[in-house]
Amino acid sequence: EHGITKPRGHKVSFHYNSRVEDMHFGKTHPMKPWRLTLTKHLVLGYGLHYAMDTYEAVSAGKDQVRAFHDPDYVDFLAEVSPQTFAGLCENPRFAQHTPPKHEHDTVDLGPFNLSTSPGADCPVFDGMSTYLFLYTGATLAATQQLTTNQSDIAINWSGGLHHAHRAEASGFCYINDIVLSILDMLRVYPRVLYIDIDVHHGDGVEEAFQRQPRVMTLSYHRYGPYDETGHKFFPGSGDLSDVGLRGTVGEHFALNVPIPSGIDDRQYRFLFESVTGRAIEAFKPSAIVLQCGADSLGGDRLGQFNLNIKAHGECVSFVKRTRLPLLILGGGGYTARNVARAWCHETALATDNTLPDSIPLDIVPRPEAFQGKPNGDGKLYPSFPRLHNNACKDAELEYMVKKLEW
Ligand code: TV1
Ligand code: CA
Ligand code: ZN
Numbered sequence: 001e002h003g004i005t006k007p008r009g010h011k012v013s014f015h016y017n018s019r020v021e022d023m024h025f026g027k028t029h030p031m032k033p034w035r036l037t038l039t040k041h042l043v044l045g046y047g048l049h050y051a052m053d054t055y056e057a058v059s060a061g062k063d064q065v066r067a068f069h070d071p072d073y074v075d076f077l078a079e080v081s082p083q084t085f086a087g088l089c090e091n092p093r094f095a096q097h098t099p100p101k102h103e104h105d106t107v108d109l110g111p112f113n114l115s116t117s118p119g120a121d122c123p124v125f126d127g128m129s130t131y132l133f134l135y136t137g138a139t140l141a142a143t144q145q146l147t148t149n150q151s152d153i154a155i156n157w158s159g160g161l162h163h164a165h166r167a168e169a170s171g172f173c174y175i176n177d178i179v180l181s182i183l184d185m186l187r188v189y190p191r192v193l194y195i196d197i198d199v200h201h202g203d204g205v206e207e208a209f210q211r212q213p214r215v216m217t218l219s220y221h222r223y224g225p226y227d228e229t230g231h232k233f234f235p236g237s238g239d240l241s242d243v244g245l246r247g248t249v250g251e252h253f254a255l256n257v258p259i260p261s262g263i264d265d266r267q268y269r270f271l272f273e274s275v276t277g278r279a280i281e282a283f284k285p286s287a288i289v290l291q292c293g294a295d296s297l298g299g300d301r302l303g304q305f306n307l308n309i310k311a312h313g314e315c316v317s318f319v320k321r322t323r324l325p326l327l328i329l330g331g332g333g334y335t336a337r338n339v340a341r342a343w344c345h346e347t348a349l350a351t352d353n354t355l356p357d358s359i360p361l362d363i364v365p366r367p368e369a370f371q372g373k374p375n376g377d378g379k380l381y382p383s384f385p386r387l388h389n390n391a392c393k394d395a396e397l398e399y400m401v402k403k404l405e406w
Contacts, residue, residue, distance in 0.1 A: 002046065002047030002050065003047070003356075004046065004047040004048055004050045004051050004351075004353050005050075005051065005352070005353065006050070006051050006351070007051060007350075007351045007352040007353075008352065010152035010153060010323075011053065011150070011151045011152050011153075012051065012052040012053070012151060012152070012153045012154070012155065012350050012351050013052060013053045013054070013055060013142065013145045013150070013151040013153075013154045013155070014043075014049070014052045014053070014054045014055065014154075014155050014347070015055050015057050015138040015139070015141050015142040015145075015154065015155065015156045016036075016040065016054070016055075016056070016057060016138060016156070016157070016158065017056055017057040017058070017134050017137075017138060017158075018037075018040070019130060019131075019134060020033055020036055020131050020134050020135055020158050021033055021034055021036055021037045021040075022127065023125065023126075023127050023128070023130075023131045024125060024126070025123055025125055025172070026118065026120075026123050026125065028118075028119075029123065029172075030172075030301055030302055030334045031172045031334070032334070032336055033131070033158075034336065035333060035336035035339045035340055036157060036158055036330075038336055038337065038339070038340035039157050039339065039340040039343045039344055041340075042340050042341065042343075042344035043343075043344050043347050046344065046348070046353075046355055048344070048347050048348060048351060048353065051351035051352075051353055052155075052347075052350075052351055053151070055141060055145075057134055057135075057137045057138035057141055057156070057158075058134075058137050058141070059130070059133035059134050059136075059137045060133045060134075060136035060137040060140055060175075060180075062074050062075070062078055064136070064140060064180065065077075065133070065136060065175055065180065067180055067183050067184075068166060068176060068179045068180050068183060068208065069164075069166055069167065069175065069176070070097075070166050070167035072093055072094060072097060072167070073097070073112050073166070073167045073168075076088060076094050076097075076111060076112060076114075077128075077129060077132055077133075077174060077175065078129055078133070079129070080114065080124055080128060080129060081124065081126065081127075081128065081129065082116060082124055082125065082126060085110065085114075085116055085124045086116075088111070089110050089111060094111040094112075095111060096111075097111040097112050097167060097168075098110060098111045099113060106119060107119050107120045110124075112167060112168050112169055113168045113169045113170060114169055114174075121170070121171055121172055122169035122170065122171075122172065122173075122174060128174075132174050132175045133175070134158070135156070135158040135159050135161070135175070135177060136159070136175045136177045136180060138156040138158055138159055138177075139156050139159035139177035139178070139180065139181050139327075139329065140177070140180060140181065140184065141156075142154035142155065142156045142159075142181075142327055143181040143184045143185060143327060144184070146185070146287065146325045146326075146327060147184065147185060147187070147188045147189075147325075152323075152325060152326070153320070153325075153326045153327075153328060153350050154326075154327050154328070155328045155329075155347060155350060156177075156327075156328075156329055156330070157329075157330040157343050158330060159177040159178070159181075159329040159330060159331075160177070160178060160198070160291040160292065160293060160329030160330040160331030161173035161174070161175065161176060161177055161178070161331070162176065162178055162196060162198065162200075162202040162203070162204050162205050162291055162293075162331060163176075163200070163202075163203060163204045163235065164176035164179075164204050165204055165207065166208070170203075170204065170235070171200065171234055171235060172332075173204065176204050176205065176208065177329070178194065178202075178204075178205050178289060178291060178329065179204065179205055179208040179209075181289060181327060182194060182205070182208075182209065182215055182289060185287055185289075185327075186214060186215070189285075189286035189287045189325070190214065190286050191214050191215070191216070191283060191284065191285045191286050191287075192214065192215050192216075192285060192286065192287050192288070192289060193215075193216050193218065193279065193280065193283055193285035193287075193288045193289070194209075194215060194216065194217045194218065194288075194289045194291070195218050195219075195276060195288060195289070195290050195291070195315075195319060196217070196218065196219040196220065196221070196291040196293070196331075197220050197272070197290070197291065197292060197293060197296055197312070197315050198219075198221070198291055198292075198293020198295060198296060198331040198332045199221060199222050199293060199295040199296040199300065199302070199303035199304065199305055199332065200221055200222070200233075200234055200235065200293065200295070200332060201219050201221040201223065201235055201237050201238030201256065202217060202219040202221075202238075202291060203235050203237050203238065205217055205291075206219065206238075206242075206244075206254050206256075209250065209253070209254075210244055210245040210248070210250050210254065211245055211248045211249065211250040212250055212253070213249045213250055213253050215253065216253045216254070216255065216279060216283045216285070217253070217254045217255070218254075218255040218256075218257070218275070218276065218279050219238055219255075219256055219257065220257045220259060220268075220271065220272065220275075220296070221233075221238050221256070221257070221258065221259060222258075222259055222260075222261060222303070222304050222305065223238050223239065223256075223258030223259060224258070224260055224261070233304070238256040238258055239256060239258055240256060240257075240258055240400060240403060240404065242254060242256045243255065243256075253283075255275065255279060255404065257271060257275055257400065257404070258400075259271070259305070259392070259397075260390065260392045260393075260396070261304035261305070261388045261390040261392070262304065262305070262306055262388045262389065262390030262391050262392045263305050263306060263307070263392045263397075264306045264307070264392070265306075265307055265308055265310070265311035267392055267394065267397055268296075268305070268307055268311055269311055269314060270397065270398075270401075271397055271400070271401065272314075272315050272318065273318055274401050275401060275404060276315075276318065276319070278404075280322060285322075285324060286324065286325075287324055287325040287326070287327070288319055288322065288324050288325070288326050288327070289326075289327045289329065290315070290316065290319050290326060290327070290328050290329065291329050291330075291331045292312070292315075292316065292328060292329065292330060292331060292342075292343070292346060293330070293331030293332035293333060294312065294330070294331070294332065294333030294338065294339040294342045294343065295331075295332035295333050295334055296312060297309065297312055297333070297335070297338050297339075297342060297363050298363040298388070299335055299338060299363045300332075300333065300334050300335050300338070301334035301335050302332070302334045303332070303334070304388045304390070305388065306388055307363075308361060308362050308363055309338070309341055309342045309345050309361045309362070309363065310345075310361040310362075312342050312346075313342065313345050313346050313349050313361075316328065316346045316349050316350065317349050320349065320350065326350075328346070328350060330343065335363075338363050341361075345361065
């Protein structure tokens with residue numbers, strides 16, 4: 001009666017542990033783990049669990065996390081809490097990792113870019129260790145399903161934290177589960193393609209594999225010169241000319257597609273399909289990792305793109321058509337109801353299901369957006385813009401695809 005069917009010809013596994021839902025980064029922090037509660041409820045509500053094998057994730061072990069991260073950093077993450085933070089900061093082993101103070105710093109940074117000051121990107125919060133090792137455990141379990149041929153597609157919406165570095169937290173990311181997964185995949189697959197549709201540049205993953213020709217990283221992201229506030233869009237890297245570490249065997253195994261604000265469905269589809277298609281042709285990956293950050297949707301609290309859920313999902317369908325082993329991960333996404341709709345829709349796509357139209361595939365504005373206030377020209381404008389008002393020029397995007405040809 002739910003109308004959900006198992007996919008024919010491939011197996012999908014879903015990796016999750018509800019304990020990640022209760023975490024709070026802080027009252028005003030944009031990262032809201034309860035978006036995962038909404039996602040879970042939609043997935044179960046539609047009956048999509050009948051179409052997949054569902055696995056309760058267990059925590060990753062410290063040894064597994066050390067495959068990429070600095071041993072001091074791993075110990076710190078395993079022991080840190082708001083109660084233990086000050087004490088750990090005194091420990092010379094960790095204190096040596098405290099970044100030097102900058103004049104314009106608005107928050108006090110402790111070791112590894114972690115902080116208990118309000119406003120920090122990477123705060124120390126209650127239950128943090130549990131959260132980090134759980135989302136990592138879910139990604140590693142999903143990876144193992146693929147490498148042992150037990151699944152063709154494996155999904156972990158709580159993973160995809162692409163900014164974390166070897167010994168540094170960055171941009172809401174502490175453990176780079178993506179890097180750990182790809183390192184695991186390299187044991188069995190000759191070449192892994194990493195695709196990142198989060199609105200932010202996947203800098204941590206690119207950096208980790210900058211000398212590794214067996215991994216190609218491809219990120220689509222908002223990028224541009226300084227904005228109205230004199231800042232660059234985070235993290236400020238990922239220019240077109242950034243193609244991997246020059247003079248090493250990794251050169252040309254990174255691709256970056258920098259995008260102006262306001263890109264729409266048609267323009268994004270054009271960019272994504274031409275560049276991803278060419279990358280797959282040239283690189284001939286043996287497996288693909290797709291980071292599906294939902295902050296590239298229109299109306300995102302931090303993002304500046306104008307994508308609808310349908311177009312975001314078409315990236316998943318396009319990659320799925322390669323029929324290569326596929327790991328699907330979450331990432332950013334700061335307007336929770338749209339994140340949940342997108343990821344539920346993409347779970348349906350992965351399992352060859354079509355959801356009834358009662359789930360809207362257009363992005364949904366905040367209720368306040370309907371209480372528009374009159375503007376100079378007499379029209380009603382939403383107080384919270386539903387979509388970014390910039391328009392992106394077709395010619396610029398076409399020029400970029402040309403320049404990217406290698
Ligand atoms: C606490 C409270 C932290 C309110 C952070 C937005 C906040 C942001 C906050 C915020 C915020 C960023 C920067 C900080 C440059 C740095 C999961 C020194 C309203 C994958 C990470 C974006 C994106 C980090 C992560 C960015 C991901 N934007 N309110 N912080 N300064 N940091 O700009 O790619 O989606 O915004
Ligand atoms: Ca990206
Ligand atoms: Zn993001």
